Structures are given as C-alpha cells and as structure tokens.
Amino acid sequence: MAEVEQQIGGGANEADGLQVGGADAVTELETQAPAAAFDADPVVAAGFVAFEAGNLEAAEAVFGPAAQSGGRAAMFGLGLVYQARDDFDQAVRWYAAAAELGEAEAANNLGTLLAVRGENDAAVAWLSQAVALGSSEAAVNLGRMNHWDNPAEAEFWYRRGAEAEVGSAMANIGVLAQRRGDLAQAAEWYRKAVQAGEVRAVNNLGNVLLMQGEVEEAMDCFKRGAEDGDGHAQVNFALLSLARGEVEEALSAAERGRRSDAPGAEVVYGQVLLATGDQQGAAEAFQRAMNAGDPSGAYALGVVAAQTGALIDAERLFLAAANAGHVPAMWNSAVLLQQSGKTEAALPWFEAAAAAGHPEAQAVLSGAISVQPGGDAGGVATA
Numbered sequence: 358m359a360e361v362e363q364q365i366g367g368g369a370n371e372a373d374g375l376q377v378g379g380a381d382a383v384t385e386l387e388t389q390a391p392a393a394a395f396d397a398d399p400v401v402a403a404g405f406v407a408f409e410a411g412n413l414e415a416a417e418a419v420f421g422p423a424a425q426s427g428g429r430a431a432m433f434g435l436g437l438v439y440q441a442r443d444d445f446d447q448a449v450r451w452y453a454a455a456a457e458l459g460e461a462e463a464a465n466n467l468g469t470l471l472a473v474r475g476e477n478d479a480a481v482a483w484l485s486q487a488v489a490l491g492s493s494e495a496a497v498n499l500g501r502m503n504h505w506d507n508p509a510e511a512e513f514w515y516r517r518g519a520e521a522e523v524g525s526a527m528a529n530i531g532v533l534a535q536r537r538g539d540l541a542q543a544a545e546w547y548r549k550a551v552q553a554g555e556v557r558a559v560n561n562l563g564n565v566l567l568m569q570g571e572v573e574e575a576m577d578c579f580k581r582g583a584e585d586g587d588g589h590a591q592v593n594f595a596l597l598s599l600a601r602g603e604v605e606e607a608l609s610a611a612e613r614g615r616r617s618d619a620p621g622a623e624v625v626y627g628q629v630l631l632a633t634g635d636q637q638g639a640a641e642a643f644q645r646a647m648n649a650g651d652p653s654g655a656y657a658l659g660v661v662a663a664q665t666g667a668l669i670d671a672e673r674l675f676l677a678a679a680n681a682g683h684v685p686a687m688w689n690s691a692v693l694l695q696q697s698g699k700t701e702a703a704l705p706w707f708e709a710a711a712a713a714g715h716p717e718a719q720a721v722l723s724g725a726i727s728v729q730p731g732g733d734a735g736g737v738a739t740a
Contacts, residue, residue: 401431413438424451429458436463445470456483461490469498477502493521500529508533519546524555531561540565556582560590572597583610588619595625604632621646624653636661652681659689668693679706684713691718695728703728 404419417438423431432455439447449470455463468483481502487495500514512533518526531546544565550558563578576597582590591614598607607629614622627642640661646654659674672693678686691706710718720726 401428401434404431404434408434408437408441413441424454427458429455429460429463432458433460433463433466436466440466440470445474456486459490461487461492461495464490465492465495465498468495472498472502488517493518493523493526496521497523497526497529500526504529504533508536519549522553524550524553524558527553528555528558528561531558531565535561535565540569544569556585556587559585560587560593563590563593583613586617588614588617588622591617592619592622592625595629599625599629599632604629608633621651621653623649624651624657627654627657647677650681652678652683652686655681656683656686656689659686663689663693668697672697679709684710684715687713688715688718691721692728696730698730700730 401419401423404416404423407413407415407419416434420431420434420438424435432451436448436450436452436455439445439451449467452463452467452470456467464483464487468480468487471477471483472480481499484495484499484502488499496514496517500511500518503511503514512530515526515530515533519530527546527550531543531550534540534546535543544562547558547562547565551562559578559582563575563582566572566575566578576594579590579594579597583594591610595607595610595614598604598610608626611622611626611629615626623642623646627639627646630636630639630642640658643654643657643661647658648654655674656678659671659678662668662671662674672690675686675690675693679690687706687710691703691710694700694703694706707718707721711722717726721728
C-alpha cells in the first residue's frame with residue numbers, strides 16, 4: 358500500500374529537507390571599488406576617502422574639478438558617486454569617460470550597469486575591454502552573464518577569475534561542477550573558494566559533503582556558515598541538529614535563519630516548534646510560510662492535517678503546494694485523491710511526481726506498487 362509522506366521538510370531536490378538540490382551561485386554582477394584608481398591618482402585620494410565614508414557631497418567636490426580636467430581616476434570616482442545616488446545615466450557617462458582612457462575598474466562597472474539595463478552586447482564589449490586592461494572581476498562578470506545559458510563559456514571566464522584568486526569565481530566553478538553531477542570536483546572548488554575567503558561557498562561545500570555521506574564534516578560547514586550569517590547554512594544546521602535531537606541548537610539556528618529571511622526558514626522553524634510540542638506555534642509558522650508563497654508551508658500544513666485525520670483539508674493544502682511545483686505534495690495529492698476514489702484526478706499527479714523523479718510515483722505507474730481507493734492516509738506520523 359502506498360502511503361502519504363510524513364516528512365514535512367524536503368522535496369525532490371532536497372535530502373531530508375536540506376537545501377542540497379541546487380547549489381547557490383553568485384551570479385549577480387558586481388561593480389568594483391576604487392583601489393586601482395586610488396593608487397593611480399593620489400591627487401584625488403581625498404575623494405575616495407570621502408566616498409568610502411559615505412560622504413558623497415565631499416567626494417563629488419573633489420572629483421568634479423579633477424574630472425573636468427581629464428583625470429580618469431576622478432571620472433571613475435564621479436561614476437561611483439552617481440551610481441551610489443542611483444543616477445545611472447550620469448554613472449554610465451563618467452564610467453565611459455574613464456574607461457575610454459584605460460581605467461579597468463570603470464570599464465568593468467560600465468559593463469555591469471549596461472548588463473543590468475539589458476544592453477548585453479555593449480556590456481560584453483566593455484567587460485571584455487576591462488579584462489584586457491587587467492580586471493579579474495570583469496572576467497568573473499562575463500562568467501556570470503553566461504552562467505545559466507552557456508556553462509562552458511561561463512567556466513572559461515570563471516577560471517580566468519580563479520587564476521587571480523577570486524573566491525566567487527572558484528565557488529561558481531564548483532556550482533557548475535555540481536550541476537553536471539561531478540561532486541568531487543565541486544567539493545574541490547568549494548574548498549578553494551572557502552580558502553580564498555568566499556564565505557558563501559561554505560554552505561555549498563556542506564551540501565556536497567552531505568550528498569557524499571560525510572555528515573560530520575557537512576555539519577561543521579553548516580555550523581561555520583551559520584555563525585558567519587549565511588541563512589541557508591542556518592536552515593541546514595537547524596535541520597541536522599533537529600535530526601540529532603539537539604532541539605535547542607536547532608531552535609537557535611532556525612530563529613537566526615528567520616531573521617536572515619532564508620528560504621525555507623519559516624517551515625524549519627515550525628518543524629522545530631513541533632519537536633518542542635508547540636503545535637500552535639508550528640501551525641502559525643507554516644501558515645506564515647504559505648502566506649509568503651512558500652509551497653513547503655502549504656505542504657507542512659497538509660501533513661499536520663493528514664496526521665489529525667482532516668483529509669479534506671490535507672487534500673486542499675497538498676494540491677496548493679503541488680500546483681506550485683512541490684514534488685512530495687504531488688505524490689500526497691495523488692495518494693489522497695486515489696484513496697478517495699478520484700482516480701482520474703489522481704493520475705496526472707502520479708505522472709507529474711514520477712516525471713520529477715519521485716520513486717514511489719514511478720513504481721505506481723510501472724505497476725510495482727498500488728494505491729487502492731478507500732484506504733487510509735498511510736500512517737502519517739509527526740516529522
């Protein structure tokens with residue numbers, strides 16, 4: 358007899374609720390700080406000091422006259438000031454002026470702003486010029502522009518950045534390796550990224566180690582990431598702590614994950630509250646997650662409803678999560694529909710779950726197991 362799944366956390370791309378399905382890539386393009394320009398033109402050093410202190414008026418007062426006199430570092434500085442004010446037209450103007458005079462950071466920042474505005478051809482041209490002028494960050498940005506659509510091109514540029522010890526480039530090479538299933542290479546690059554100071558790679562390394570069965574080392578990574586303020590790591594550390602029965606540790610990490618607005622944190626917080634016996638608090642957490650658009654919230658409420666025998670409510674909640682792409686909810690929807698005699702309505706959800714890799718759904722479609730109308734919810738227990 359097929360059963361409704363009892364695990365509140367988790368999904369087809371997750372293991373026991375841990376966020377291991379897709380590694381986090383650092384794909385937002387990044388502008389550069391004024392270090393090189395500072396060295397190139399000490400006359401405007403006071404402007405950069407003022408800019409770093411957040412005093413844009415003082416910075417502009419220094420940069421303006423020098424920029425009008427043709428100083429490329431000052432032009433770059435004005436670009437920074439206008440970007441900080443969200444005046445992108447003026448930022449583009451001054452970055453372009455500095456880039457045309459050979460300022461690598463300005464060319465990188467210009468390419469980045471143009472990419473954000475959707476002017477990809479011009480962005481690539483300026484980023485390529487920045488690479489030619491010696492900007493490793495521009496090489497990484499070219500990788501980021503290709504990350505999803507052209508991974509081979511992306512990796513080429515990331516490796517240029519990695520040669521210059523750019524941690525985010527190393528991390529993203531790890532992400533690409535993980536996407537193609539090469540966990541050993543992914544772990545190697547995540548380790549390099551962590552050693553280079555890229556704290557965002559710590560959680561990804563933990564994910565890969567967990568998939569390789571290295572639970573203790575993964576736990577160390579999640580703990581380190583949690584302490585560094587990574588919300589994903591806080592959620593994962595909470596889940597592993599909960600699985601070990603370390604409820605206080607789990608509660609602390611889940612609360613920090615909520616403060617970080619980490620994906621899934623509200624549902625994990627609810628799971629921990631269930632473990633403490635606070636069913637009302639857990640339900641409220643699941644409801645908040647559902648209201649915020651997290652299908653795991655609806656799924657968790659569905660599990661609680663199924664556990665208490667409220668199968669009509671459970672069916673409604675599972676269907677809501679299933680329609681949002683939550684794979685275990687697809688399975689549970691199919692099971693409840695089949696058990697209530699709604700065979701035609703159940704079949705598409707068995708098929709959807711099977712297509713997403715759900716093994717029990719695949720077994721149902723192959724005839725290896727069956728779900729009989731009129732059965733119960735399959736012995737759902739508190740997860």
